[in-house]
Amino acid sequence: MVTLLFLYLYAHFHYCAGQAESSDLTIPEEAVGRPQHPLPIHDGILDEETRNLCFCNYEGDICDANNTCIKHSHAACFHFMKEVYNSELRRMETIHQYGCATLEKGSSASHLTCNSFRSPHRTPKSIACCYEGNYCNLNITPPPYRQLPKEAENYDDEWLESKLHPMFHVVVPFAIALFAIAIAATWCILKKRRSDFKKWLPLAKKKQELLPTPELDPMMYDDSGSGSGSGNATMVQRTVANDLIIEKIIGKGRYGEVRIARFRGSLVAVKTFYTTEEDSWKNEREIYETQMLNHENILQFVAADIFSMDSLTQMILVTDYHPLGSLYDYLQKEQALTTQEALQLAYSSICGIEHLHASVLGTGSRRKPQIAHRDIKSKNIIVKRPGVCCIADFGLAVRL
Template sequence: MAAHRLSPFLPDRVWCAFALLVVFIRQETEAVRCYCDPCENSHTNGTCETKPGGACYAAKSLTSLSKNDVLETHIWGCLAPEGGTLFQCEPLPVPQRELSMCCKEGDLCNLYLNLTFEPSDNPFEYDDMSPEPRPENVVPIILLISLTVCLIFLIAIFALVYLRCRRQQRKRKQLLVDCEHETFIPHGNTLHSMIDESSGSGSGLPLIVQRTIAKQISLVRSIGKGRFGEVWKAKWRGENVAVKIFFTTQEQSWFRETELYQTVLLRHENILGFIAADIKGTGSWTQLYLITDYHDNGSLYDYLHLHALDTSEMLILAHSAACGLSHLHVEISGTRGKPAIAHRDVKSKNILVRSNGTCCIADLGLAVRYVSETNKVDIASNTRCGTKRYMAPEVLEETLNENHFDSYKQADMYSFGLVLWEIVRRCVLNGVVFDAELPYYELVPNDPSFDDMRKVVCAQKIRPTIPEEWATQEYLEMMGRLMTECWNPSPAARLTCLRLKKTLYKMLEELEGNPK
């Protein structure tokens, strides 16, 4: 009665919602009979009954037997309310080989579920398709291919370089006779006796000895380094020798200096004595040897730093150095004559002092020859240049006539004038001696550039200072005049080396009072 009395006050929509809720609750609380195959119990007559809230389900699976043959498998059954209904009843977002559906709208409702794959959802079409490479997968592949190509390219370059080096080594070895089958110098002979007994050309030891001497030499200690290589004191059969070891990059310099030292009639007491040239090495390394006489006093530069000179010693050093340079400059005609040679790198470090106090000219790596038969100047093809501090004005200004051989001799005389200045500075005068210095020491840095020297020598026309004290001593004053004539700005006005040698000899003769 109460509900009936309240009904006029409730809207129709509320009554409808209430009725649906009652139906839903009833549906959720009632059990449903479902078709099952296979069934858990064989006595159920092909049906099963769910618990309240459960559902009926049907499932279909596909199995590929071959490329064109597919086996279908169907399953029907009951789902408990607490068991995987969500997983089995929700459709999957992508095509799979299994399809399942469920229902709870009445008994045996799962017999009428439509388990059909869409034509576009064929799950087996993906088996024959390879996944497309994603952009992030393409980059490593491209990088790997690029690295492989670069590695192959580098290996090819290294192989070419190696083969080229091997070819050069074989070429050098062809210049030598197999040392295993050559005869060494008999014991008891000396270097100079072997040289004196040779052809007499002054070209060092006989060639067969030169090709074996490197194996018999033991290096003692390094005595100097330069841009060409390194100089060592060494021993051969108990005798001291100097070994100039060239860098492999300076092979042209080694060939050039060896060729010049082997010039006929070059041997002179004031030119460094050449002994032999040889190549020592294996397949992995190579040393280019130039073997010469060894002098304990070292270079004139070192000697002047350690010794103060009297007038006689000064004149002997200057005269002997001039004799060596004059012998280079002069041409000796004849069947076995000597060509005229210009040094092109005259400096105190390239002049050695012998044990008797005389000098000898060394380092002919930059020298040029005058071939009188063709009237041409034979210039070395190496890339070395002279020492900037000692370069003549015409060399610094690049105005030297390279086709005129006298131009090179005149440039040598300018450099020799600076060497005379270094020698005379170390001569004791009234108990006082100047320190040993290089030319232009007060005007340019230790390693001057072309521009530094060009500014001082060419633009400002400065020459080394001649102290006023030299005017009080006859021989020092004469030496000052000689060096001034040697470094004259005009190449043609400079003294020739032959003229300088004769003048120095006359001065030495007067000093000793013993005419020769």
């Protein structure tokens, strides 16, 4: 059936190009057993019951049980012949196929299918047709193949290889090499993932112990307040460390280092604690998690996370970044402060401390307890902008 479809498409191409043959050329002159009547017979010359019967040897439902197919009265019976390589015998064999040709659309016969023998094929093949029915295709033999090698009867491996596309010898080794590379890459990836998992498992257990509740893994907080003190840090299930782009170190202290980083397009300050200061990181994180802590003069908390980098555990706190730095650094500048600005800086610092010390009651069970900073100094006060300060560094703070 596939062969018939190929022959039909090939012949249809020539037909569309204006190369259709006349009906009297349907049966090749070289065909052995050329029937007497080249065109369909409709004048009672043949028996009505047998004139549309063709011999058929296709498998499946194409042929009847007695190797017969019934053609259209205007269509043809065909005898198709091709050469197929027998890998067991290592030589070419001739295959004969018989059947009923289709009635071509816009035609009164099967011209295109039956004329396909006129063009040479890459695989040796030929076809002959007859319209008389009555199993006429058993008595007709297709003409010789077009443009066959001179040693047509002695096909061997060398002839077969000469017909293969030259790129075959390049494509097959290349495909095998790609397949081998893909297998090796997959093996390396799986091995690395297993190694990473072994490193991550102890860290995950440790992180679970540090978090006070299951809902805080991983921790990320998004301040939904307006600075009035009524807001609260809201958790979002996402690992913060993956979104941080560290830029440079801007300070060091007894607990760790402070770096500038980019977090979702904004500049933030990332405080990284030394592994020996785990208690300090945990305490400061808990202070920042206190309900109703948000205030204009309290450093705005963004997120907290714990992760592994270069086989070392990293504990971080992410806060807003203020380029003016600490009050200590701000006062070291050559430009002297005016009395008004000095009073504003002092006032804003006192407001932040007062908010820490105050107990704020909210609706329901919401309550901000009193908090003692216990480490107030100019290095732990951040200048947000000229005249405005905020309190930072709650490593020693306690809730009362």
